[in-house]
Amino acid sequence: xxxxxxxxxxxxxxxxxxxxxxxxxxxxxxxxxxxxxxxxxxxxxxxxxxxxxxxxxxxxxxxxxxxxxxxxxxxxxxxxxxxxxxxxxxxxxxxxxxxxxxxxxxxxxxxxxxxxxxxxxxxxxxxxxxxxxxxxxxxxxxxxxxxxxxxxxxxxxxxxxxxxxxxxxxxxxxxxxxxxxxxxxxxxxxxxxxxxxxxxxxxxxxxxxxxxxxxxxxxxxxxxxxxxxxxxxxxxxxxxxxxxxxxxxxxxxxxxxxxxxxxxxxxxxxxxxxxxxxxxxxxxxxxxxxxxxxxxxxxxxxxxxxxxxxxxxxxxxxxxxxxxxxxxxxxxxxxxxxxxxxxxxxxxxxxxxxxxxxxxx
Amino acid sequence: xxxxxxxxxxxxxxxxxxxxxxxxxxxxxxxxxxxxxxxxxxxxxxxxxxxxxxxxxxxxxxxxxxxxxxxxxxxxxxxxxxxxxxxxxxxxxxxxxxxxxxxxxxxxxxxxxxxxxxxxxxxxxxxxxxxxxxxxxxxxxxxxxxxxxxxxxxxxxxxxxxxxxxxxxxxxxxxxxxxxxxxxxxxxxxxxxxxxxxxxxxxxxxxxxxxxxxxxxxxxxxxxxxxxxxxxxxxxxxxxxxxxxxxxxxxxxxxxxxxxxxxxxxxxxxxxxxxxxxxxxxxxxxxxxxxxxxxxxxxxxxxxxxxxxxxxxxxxxxxxxxxxxxxxxxxxxxxxxxxxxxxxxxxxxxxxxxxxxxxxx
Numbered sequence: 001x002x003x004x005x006x007x008x009x010x011x012x013x014x015x016x017x018x019x020x021x022x023x024x025x026x027x028x029x030x031x032x033x034x035x036x037x038x039x040x041x042x043x044x045x046x047x048x049x050x051x052x053x054x055x056x057x058x059x060x061x062x063x064x065x066x067x068x069x070x071x072x073x074x075x076x077x078x079x080x081x082x083x084x085x086x087x088x089x090x091x092x093x094x095x096x097x098x099x100x101x102x103x104x105x106x107x108x109x110x111x112x113x114x115x116x117x118x119x120x121x122x123x124x125x126x127x128x129x130x131x132x133x134x135x136x137x138x139x140x141x142x143x144x145x146x147x148x149x150x151x152x153x154x155x156x157x158x159x160x161x162x163x164x165x166x167x168x169x170x171x172x173x174x175x176x177x178x179x180x181x182x183x184x185x186x187x188x189x190x191x192x193x194x195x196x197x198x199x200x201x202x203x204x205x206x207x208x209x210x211x212x213x214x215x216x217x218x219x220x221x222x223x224x225x226x227x228x229x230x231x232x233x234x235x236x237x238x239x240x241x242x243x244x245x246x247x248x249x250x251x252x253x254x255x256x257x258x259x260x261x262x263x264x265x266x267x268x269x270x271x272x273x274x275x276x277x278x279x280x281x282x283x284x285x286x287x288x289x290x291x292x293x294x295x296x297x298x299x300x301x302x303x304x305x306x307x308x309x310x311x312x313x314x315x316x317x318x319x320x321x322x323x324x325x326x327x328x329x330x331x332x333x334x335x336x337x338x339x340x341x342x343x344x345x346x347x348x349x350x351x352x353x354x355x356x357x358x359x360x361x
Numbered sequence: 362x363x364x365x366x367x368x369x370x371x372x373x374x375x376x377x378x379x380x381x382x383x384x385x386x387x388x389x390x391x392x393x394x395x396x397x398x399x400x401x402x403x404x405x406x407x408x409x410x411x412x413x414x415x416x417x418x419x420x421x422x423x424x425x426x427x428x429x430x431x432x433x434x435x436x437x438x439x440x441x442x443x444x445x446x447x448x449x450x451x452x453x454x455x456x457x458x459x460x461x462x463x464x465x466x467x468x469x470x471x472x473x474x475x476x477x478x479x480x481x482x483x484x485x486x487x488x489x490x491x492x493x494x495x496x497x498x499x500x501x502x503x504x505x506x507x508x509x510x511x512x513x514x515x516x517x518x519x520x521x522x523x524x525x526x527x528x529x530x531x532x533x534x535x536x537x538x539x540x541x542x543x544x545x546x547x548x549x550x551x552x553x554x555x556x557x558x559x560x561x562x563x564x565x566x567x568x569x570x571x572x573x574x575x576x577x578x579x580x581x582x583x584x585x586x587x588x589x590x591x592x593x594x595x596x597x598x599x600x601x602x603x604x605x606x607x608x609x610x611x612x613x614x615x616x617x618x619x620x621x622x623x624x625x626x627x628x629x630x631x632x633x634x635x636x637x638x639x640x641x642x643x644x645x646x647x648x649x650x651x652x653x654x655x656x657x658x659x660x661x662x663x664x665x666x667x668x669x670x671x672x673x674x675x676x677x678x679x680x681x682x683x684x685x686x687x688x689x690x691x692x693x694x695x696x697x698x699x700x701x702x703x704x705x706x707x708x709x710x711x712x713x714x715x716x717x718x719x720x721x722x
Binding site for chain 2: 220
């Protein structure tokens, strides 16, 4: 083994030396070091959401043995929470970490790659994006903005959130001022509510001062961190609007193309590992946080009445159908999404869903 | 940018040169190249199961820019399908890819890290292993065998499988000779059946010649590949025995300790990415395969009667309780598993499970 080690070392040194002498003749130098900046839509080091880009940065630095360093900035440190897409698009920052539905005004189809009401769960959106043609479509629609997206985390099914009154009928939704982004917000609007989009860091104050009556955020683990239960007396409702929201790592395409192949694979692989890691974190932490919210802080967990759920579902389907009529790109993404959803949920019904039912019966 | 590139390149060359002169003074040379062999329990390049180690090998080679090459061998090419654990333990091969429940005779607690009847789903076992203390226990129980395990793929909920007659009552299970490994097999035995353990590659012939009356394997995607529907007329049943089986990458600990840190992180990260990729592949392919089995090949999908499911569940719980009494290690793993299952399923009931119900209603 010792001898083999020495031989390999010699080969490597020759390799290393060859690379070095060749680097000027190639446009990409395999040994160049990189110091990149990554902006996010989350508070710095925020559990789950904010830790994902930190972990991507750590893994990239470790796997590249220091060849690539990524510095992560929280929301507002360098750009506003909702300025991430533009920062990466312009190239002022090489990388961003955020959620596609924040850019719905610019790229309406991006919402399908985060989450749409009554859509795909975490496992299902992973399978659609990575193995069902979704990723190719996603890259196609971000390319005109000079952005290369990589799936970068999932919170699992989110809670509908915090309400200052019980929702016992559709009447209770009318006039309700609620922070809820994406298509979920449009559904609320159609049902008579008033949707608002605010970054996470502003929600506690908005609740406390009565600027909003209700908010969704993520789920027990994150909601406990923000302390919404301290803002007022709240009822807490399970979700329908973001069944498996996928976060995104955004990379400026010129910056991406300047990387040697092995660093590109390192970034893609680190991000895929973190995509799973985030879901693991939420699943491992949510129940404990929910128990604390209910048992220690007196939060009241409620269930939406069936007719409210049904109304939300009907409105969602209509909004998505209408959205798909806006242009061919949205129609193409929607068709791919719906087709995958039909297939994967048909199989889930006889496999995992049937199993879960048999486990708990 | 050009100037910065040049400066970084010079820094790298100095770094590279320093590493080279230092390597003899350290026990680990960061630049040594590695050629490892990986044995598996699956046919070479078999969809899903067999492709996972191939993908790990590809990612490791690409991310390390050729510093590490892993050659993957199918079952029987170098060692038998069930000889993987011993090969890695002895160090005859540095790596293996398999499923922990195959070693139940040697390491009974290993079964919890693959799948146990009525246990954790794919997402749940990921969360337990990676974020709920499972991985630390797994590494503790494999360490005496000089093996370092990494979670390396999941098929999702498996089908109960192929039966040459309908299962309408517990009577139909009595005397049934079925290929079913792990604790699922023990449940079948307790219910009056005759469990058999055979490698996947032998199942078609065993079915065709009537050596067995029934077999489980994986699910529609893999079962279609093996062509079980051509062996005889079969009824196909959804599963309860392997709700989210996690595969394993096994690494000989001496070989692992000989690697520089960045290659260790590369292997861990590649394997985590592939752990998700395998589930994506199964989810994307299963429904299409199931449709083909039913519509083209006339396979009849059936559902187990409730009293059969209930009996299987009662027997499973008793077997697991008894197993935990065998020794302290199993008891410790079982307690961690049960505690996590209780918590994660409580949260799933009000989140993803409730959502799936509201989506399909």
